[in-house]
Amino acid sequence: AQSVTQLDSQVPVFEEAPVELRCNYSSSVSVYLFWYVQYPNQGLQLLLKYLSGSTLVKGINGFEAEFNKSQTSFHLRKPSVHISDTAEYFCAVRLPQGGSEKLVFGKGTKLTVNP
């Protein structure tokens, strides 16, 4: 079975500062990795995904994440955050195509960007 640990439940930062949201996963087989974002009163939307290939993936809104197989991590980064990045961020894993369709989510990290 797969599991996801998001190490920080809340991350406060100042506007224009860099941010890293940490995600570690556990799986005995290869997995696909995702970051979803949930803005207040909105549905979750996909930020970025890692399926295979280059370990550095770029997503929407200037976010990027790096897949590290040896450390089983998929940390999300942004070099300079805006007030509008305030949201809850969820890391998730699933088996590759042909396996279960189930996405396993972490508990989420609330990012608060202060002026």
Place this chain on the structure above:
Amino acid sequence: DTGVSQNPRHKITKRGQNVTFRCDPISEHNRLYWYRQTLGQGPEFLTYFQNEAQLEKSRLLSDRFSAERPKGSFSTLEIQRTEQGDSAMYLCASSAPTGGGEKLFFGSGTQLSVL
């Protein structure tokens, strides 16, 4: 593309009553998913449909829960004999036929409160 629509947005019910939620996916999406999210937790997978076929069900989905997608378009999730532990946000998501379930589009959810 009007997005994934869920109704109602909020539902308050008394313990022991039955409730039904509806999800209208994005029109060309053949894959549909139900998740449940409680406070402080990430979404938990409940079930998955490809067209009208229910292909995957979580063990979380007790006998009191049933989901249907009769014509491969909208879906309903029914909870019979509700319990206080059923209080949660119920999320629906859909994805396109190509690319598997690699990008899910989520609705805003139905918040269920069982008194």
